[in-house]
Amino acid sequence: MKLAGIELRRVRMPLVAPFRTSFGTQTDRDVLLLRAVTDEAEGWGECVAMDDPLYSSEYVEAVADVLRRFLVPALAAHAPADATAVAPALHPFKGHRMAKAALETAILDAELRAAGRPLSRELGAVHDRVPCGVSVGIMDSRAKLLDTVDGYLSEGYVRIKLKIEPGWDLAPVRAVRERFGDDVLLQVDANTAYTRADADLLAALDPFDLLLIEQPLDEEDIVGHADLSARVRTPICLDESITSARAAADAIRLGACRIVNIKPGRVGGYLEARRIHDLCAAHGVPVWCGGMLETGLGRAANVALAALPGFTLPGDTSASSRYFRTDLTEPFVLDEGHLAVPTGPGIGVDPLPEVLAEITTSIEWLPL
Ligand SMILES: CC(=O)N[C@@H](Cc1ccc2ccccc2c1)C(=O)O
Numbered sequence: 116m117k118l119a120g121i122e123l124r125r126v127r128m129p130l131v132a133p134f135r136t137s138f139g140t141q142t143d144r145d146v147l148l149l150r151a152v153t154d155e156a157e158g159w160g161e162c163v164a165m166d167d168p169l170y171s172s173e174y175v176e177a178v179a180d181v182l183r184r185f186l187v188p189a190l191a192a193h194a195p196a197d198a199t200a201v202a203p204a205l206h207p208f209k210g211h212r213m214a215k216a217a218l219e220t221a222i223l224d225a226e227l228r229a230a231g232r233p234l235s236r237e238l239g240a241v242h243d244r245v246p247c248g249v250s251v252g253i254m255d256s257r258a259k260l261l262d263t264v265d266g267y268l269s270e271g272y273v274r275i276k277l278k279i280e281p282g283w284d285l286a287p288v289r290a291v292r293e294r295f296g297d298d299v300l301l302q303v304d305a306n307t308a309y310t311r312a313d314a315d316l317l318a319a320l321d322p323f324d325l326l327l328i329e330q331p332l333d334e335e336d337i338v339g340h341a342d343l344s345a346r347v348r349t350p351i352c353l354d355e356s357i358t359s360a361r362a363a364a365d366a367i368r369l370g371a372c373r374i375v376n377i378k379p380g381r382v383g384g385y386l387e388a389r390r391i392h393d394l395c396a397a398h399g400v401p402v403w404c405g406g407m408l409e410t411g412l413g414r415a416a417n418v419a420l421a422a423l424p425g426f427t428l429p430g431d432t433s434a435s436s437r438y439f440r441t442d443l444t445e446p447f448v449l450d451e452g453h454l455a456v457p458t459g460p461g462i463g464v465d466p467l468p469e470v471l472a473e474i475t476t477s478i479e480w481l482p483l
C-alpha cells in the first residue's frame with residue numbers, strides 16, 4: 116500500500132446540550148479528522164483532542180501543527196507499508212499520542228478497507244454488539260440531574276456515569292440511588308478534580324455501591340491513587356493516567372487502579388489499545404471503552420474495540436443522539452441498551468457527504 120498523503124479536515128458539530136465536567140463546559144465539538152489517501156483505498160482517523168488542553172496537554176491546533184511539521188513528514192521518510200509500521204516511524208517524537216492515534220487509525224482503516232477486513236476482526240472482537248453506558252454531566256440542580264438520568268434509563272442505557280467535582284459528589288450520587296434504587300449500574304468520574312486530602316470524602320461514596328470511581332486525582336499522581344485504593348473500598352479506575360501499555364502495567368503493579376478506561380485516542384491508537392486490553396486481561400483487570408464525544412467515525416472504531424473479550428464493563432460508547440442531533444455518519448442507535456458492531460471493511464462506516472460538506476470548516480492537504 117502506498118500512502119499519497121493525509122487530508123486534515125476540521126469539522127464543527129453542535130452538542131444537543133451543554134456537557135459540563137470538572138474541567139469545563141462543552142457546547143460543541145471542533146473535531147480534527149484525518150483522511151489517509153493511498154493507492155488502494157482511503158481511511159479515516161478521528162482525533163479526540165479538544166479545542167483546549169483541559170482534558171490532557173493536547174489540543175486541536177497543536178495536533179495539526181505536530182502532524183504538519185513532524186509526524187506526516189516522518190511517514191514520508193519511512194514510507195510505511197502498513198499501520199504496524201506507523202508507531203515505530205513516529206517513535207522519535209515524544210508524546211502527542213492523540214495526534215499519533217489519529218494518523219495510525221486513518222492508515223489502519225485504509226489498509227483494512229483495501230483488504231476487505233473489518234476492524235473488529237483485526238482487533239479480535241468476540242461480540243457482534245456491545246452494552247452501552249452513558250456519561251452524565253454536572254447539572255445546575257439535582258432535579259435536572261434526575262430528569263436526565265430518567266431519560267437515559269428509559270432509552271435503555273445499561274450503566275449511568277455521573278461527572279463529579281468537589282461540591283457535586285455525595286448529594287447527586289445519593290439522589291440517584293434514592294430515586295432509581297440500588298440495582299442501577301452507577302459510577303462516577305472526577306476528571307482529576309480531587310486531591311490526596313479528599314480521601315475521606317471519596318471513601319464516603321463507598322455505601323452507594325458504585326462500580327468504580329474514575330480518575331479522582333491528578334493524572335500524574337499514581338502513588339496517590341495507590342494510597343487512595345487502600346482507603347476506599349470502591350474500585351479506582353484510571354482514565355487520563357493511562358497513556359500507554361507501560362503506564363497501565365505500572366499503575367496495576369502499584370495498586371493504583373483495579374479497572375482501566377481504555378481510550379484509543381489517548382494511548383496512541385487501536386493497536387496500543389489492544390495491547391492494554393491484553394495486558395489488563397493477563398492481570399485480571401476489567402476494562403471498558405471510554406468516550407471523547409466522537410462522531411460516528413470514531414464511535415464505529417470504539418464499538419469494534421469494545422467487542423473484545425476483556426471489555427466486561429459497559430463503556431461510554433453511547434448512541435449518536437447522546438451528543439449530536441445529526442451525526443457525521445449514519446447514526447448509531449441504541450437497541451435494547453446495545454450498539455451493533457460495524458461489519459464492513461475497516462471501521463465499517465463512512466461520512467455522509469452532505470453532512471461532511473455542511474460541517475467542514477477547513478481542509479488542508481499534506482502530501483507525502
Ligand atoms: C464521555 C466522557 O465523559 N468523556 C471524558 C470526558 C470528556 C468530556 C468532554 C469532552 C469534550 C470534548 C472532547 C472530549 C471530552 C471528554 C471522560 O471520560 O473523562
Ligand SMILES: [Mg+2]
Pocket residue numbers: 304306329330354355376405
Ligand atoms: Mg474519564
